[in-house]
Amino acid sequence: MTSAQAAAGRLSVCATPIGNMEDITLRVLSTLAQADVVACEDTRHTRGLLSRHGIVTPLVSLHEHNESRRARELSQRVRAGERVALVSDAGTPLISDPGFALVRACLDGELPVEVLPGPSAVLAALVSSGMPVARWCFIGFLPRRSAELGELLADADETLVAFESPRRLGETLRRLAGHDPERELAVCRELTKLHEEVRRGNAASLARRYAAPGRRSAAARGEITLVIGPADRSTADRGRAVRALAELVAAGARPRAAASALAGLTGVGANELYRELIAGEGAPGPGGASAPRSPRRRGRAVAPPRRKGGH
Numbered sequence: 001m002t003s004a005q006a007a008a009g010r011l012s013v014c015a016t017p018i019g020n021m022e023d024i025t026l027r028v029l030s031t032l033a034q035a036d037v038v039a040c041e042d043t044r045h046t047r048g049l050l051s052r053h054g055i056v057t058p059l060v061s062l063h064e065h066n067e068s069r070r071a072r073e074l075s076q077r078v079r080a081g082e083r084v085a086l087v088s089d090a091g092t093p094l095i096s097d098p099g100f101a102l103v104r105a106c107l108d109g110e111l112p113v114e115v116l117p118g119p120s121a122v123l124a125a126l127v128s129s130g131m132p133v134a135r136w137c138f139i140g141f142l143p144r145r146s147a148e149l150g151e152l153l154a155d156a157d158e159t160l161v162a163f164e165s166p167r168r169l170g171e172t173l174r175r176l177a178g179h180d181p182e183r184e185l186a187v188c189r190e191l192t193k194l195h196e197e198v199r200r201g202n203a204a205s206l207a208r209r210y211a212a213p214g215r216r217s218a219a220a221r222g223e224i225t226l227v228i229g230p231a232d233r234s235t236a237d238r239g240r241a242v243r244a245l246a247e248l249v250a251a252g253a254r255p256r257a258a259a260s261a262l263a264g265l266t267g268v269g270a271n272e273l274y275r276e277l278i279a280g281e282g283a284p285g286p287g288g289a290s291a292p293r294s295p296r297r298r299g300r301a302v303a304p305p306r307r308k309g310g311h
Contacts (some may be wrong), residue, residue, distance in 0.1 A: 015118025019193035036086035072099035129186035131225035154239025173207040184229030190222035
């Protein structure tokens with residue numbers, strides 16, 4: 001193998017359509033045609049995409065069950081001078097899809113990695129929502145635990161983007177409305193497809209619209225992306241103050257005294273802080289203090305579960 005051959009090897013991360021098959025770039029098509037192999041989640045799905053454009057590049061599966069092994073194999077092929085293209089079933093690879101291990105293996109081996117931008121349900125939903133886009137955060141799927149969801153909503157001073165299952169959409173919206181009924185939301189469904197729909201409103205109104213206990217409603221079929229507006233600044237500050245009070249009480253501080261001290265620092269009323277502490281932690285224990293639960297860390301850094309569909 002010559003040095004020139006070795007230098008020709010590279011990994012190309014290619015975005016593919018999330019619904020509308022015309023949403024694929026000329027650069028991605030050229031790369032897929034010139035690659036020595038295309039790594040994909042489902043070879044049957046990707047073969048259909050390639051056949052549509054007359055591309056006959058060999059395919060190899062790369063999914064959550066074989067990702068570690070494939071990452072080693074494919075990075076070795078890149079080192080040997082081959083051109084490897086990485087795609088997911090739809091959208092941009094790695095975004096709640098396999099591929100991170102392969103990208104990491106190539107970067108750790110100082111091998112060339114290029115990213116070919118294109119369709120992404122995250123960006124399409126964010127722009128379609130009408131929410132602020134200067135600061136935003138993709139969080140995969142929303143936390144299932146009520147306390148973690150409440151903390152996430154209270155702390156978020158940026159727009160949040162999350163995926164959701166059609167089967168769970170009604171319950172998720174009900175939970176969001178329970179925490180903050182006036183929170184601005186957008187339910188983005190079937191983006192780029194024939195029945196694309198973006199519904200905007202507050203959490204309470206959207207929860208009523210998509211309420212379908214125990215079954216998937218017709219209104220919620222298809223791929224769902226949720227966009228959640230930033231928290232009201234006063235709401236976010238109050239949430240942080242209440243959690244700080246809970247931590248102080250857990251460390252042995254007297255609730256009333258701690259609430260008064262925090263009120264002076266945060267501007268949130270002492271009585272309001274104390275009432276929210278009691279409401280959140282249960283009935284007061286001996287001496288008038290509630291028995292605080294251990295404070296939980298925000299769960300936003302947890303790797304989001306993978307799903308089929310456009311990313």
